[in-house]
Amino acid sequence: MKFVLAPDSFKESLTAKEVADAMEIGIKRVLPDAKCIKVPMADGGEGTVQSLVDGTNGTLYEVEVTGPIGNKVKARYGILGDNETAVIEMAEASGIHYVQGEERNPMLTTTFGTGEVIKAALDKGIKKILIGIGGSATNDGGIGMLQALGGRFLDKEGNEIAFGGGSLDKLDKIDLSNFDERIKDIELEVACDVSNPLTGENGASAIFGPQKGATPEMVKILDENLEHFAKIVKDQVGKDFANEKGAGAAGGLGFALITFCQGCLKPGIDIVIKYSNLEEKMKDASYVITGEGCIDNQTKFGKTPYGVAQIAKKFDIPVIAISGKLGEGYKELYNYGFDALLSILPGIMTLDNALSSGKENIENTVEDIVRLLNL
Incomplete structure (x- = not known):
């Protein structure tokens, strides 16, 4: 048998x-x-890195990065057995489990650490990245992640805007002159099991903001700020993915990965089935x-x-x-x-x-x- x-x-x-x-x-x-x-299997959420590393005889790595509230945390990621595919869980760097009780405030939390993990994987010379984006503490539109990869998001005075979704209304100019060029050369698959757009009544702030600590007043501000971010992106980058299914995942990280990293959003289980070679x-x-x-x-x-x-x-x-x-x-x-x-x-x-x-x-x-x- x-x-x-x-x-x-x-x-x-x-x-x-x-x-x-x-x-x-x-x-x-x-x-x-x-x-x-x-x-060993997973559905793109917690345990995906471990399962795919175990299932392909890959290697686990640990890197110290910026946590969602600015403190240092240790995040794991994996390189699969093919030595050219990295697997990342954004929650390892920017997860809600790092922020307890009254500390939860998506006006302030950042995805910067997720960008640092992506950069660490790029430094290994990989050709593909699989990233699961469940379990986030953030609502920053993925700007933190983009800042870690060299993008600059500036206010009217030319200063970098602060971390967190509460600062997006200050955004005046996007400068991608130092953005990590290696992103263009890799295939990026995003494990995403929600279909929410970036903004609106079904968007990132309204649906997921409250569980990350947002009050009704915060939800309104966060939604307006993400709308402002999307408009700046459309005007200056020439891309408009705010209504794409999954753009609102992980507080808008889905939007940033589609827009700036050419990411392709797929159901998490489909990605794990593919890379574990389950069907064969x-x-x-x-x-x-x-x-x-x-x-x-x-x-x-x-x-x-x-x-x-x-x-x-x-x-x-x-x-x-x-x-x-x-x-x-x-x-x-x-x-x-x-x-x-x-x-x-x-x-x-x-x-x-x-x-x-x-x-x-x-x-x-x-x-x-x-x-x-x-x-």
């Missing part, structure tokens, strides 16, 4: 690679000679086992197990998904390419116990599954 093991991470418990390793142990207890192809590895498999921490009726909206199941359907391969929790509406997934859905929990337990015993529970659950398949 050939098993393709393509799980996401079980957050706060195990990385995707650790989940796949535990699945393999469960299988080998029953079928020592079974072929197990491990393909899945051919002639007997079974596919996937999973993540929680599976419910939201899984069908581009989450990892759903993406894996769609590839398996192409080859008519049975798909088994395991999860710490089977949430509301999970049975809907039987209409979306899943053949069996199981929780790994052996009984009632605290969340702490469930997280700490994840490896053991996955091993035992997969062993039980394979014993049933082997009858």
Whole structure:
């Protein structure tokens, strides 16, 4: 038998690679000679760097960069096994987890550190960049990222405007004379699972601003400031992507990546499937086992197990998904390419116990599954 093991991470418990390793142990207890192809997965969000590095025998790097509120943070990025593709999560540098409670203020937070990570990757001589842009603390239109790459955003006095979405109204001139030329020579794919435009009632500020600490008054200012930024870009750079789907992602970072870096926005799971070579590895498999921490009726909206199941359907391969929790509406997934859905929990337990015993529970659950398949 050939098993393709393509799980996401079980957050706060195990990385995707650790989940796949535990699945393999469960299988080998029953079928020592079974072929197990491990393909750690992610959907473009947290864990994407780790999964693609693990899945391609790549290398992890760590660099000290500017955090969203100006302090220094350590951000990881990866170079895939081909030695020419970098994978970055913007949240590693500019994520909301760096800003606690009352400190959250998208008028002030910056994407500068994300630009510093991109620059570090360019310094490695890569030809492609994959960047996931979920989990941001920012609403600066991506200007911070562009400043780190050499762009200058000046006020009427010719001074660089301050960090944060609250300063965009001061922008008078864009100077790209020192912008990093290497950006033009690379392929940039952006993992983005939202379709919001830059501004308006469905834009970056209105939809995502409040969760980053914006009051209703701030939302109005931030939206007007992004509109001003887009107008300056249109007038001086000659590009108008403010209404492009995903332009409002990560507080407008999507807009900056499309406009200044020739970025192409794609669903995160599609990017991971492509670079993990999942489809090729899945051919002639007997079974596919996937999973993540929680599976419910939201899984069908581009989450990892759903993406894996769609590839398996192409080859008519049975798909088994395991999860710490089977949430509301999970049975809907039987209409979306899943053949069996199981929780790994052996009984009632605290969340702490469930997280700490994840490896053991996955091993035992997969062993039980394979014993049933082997009858």
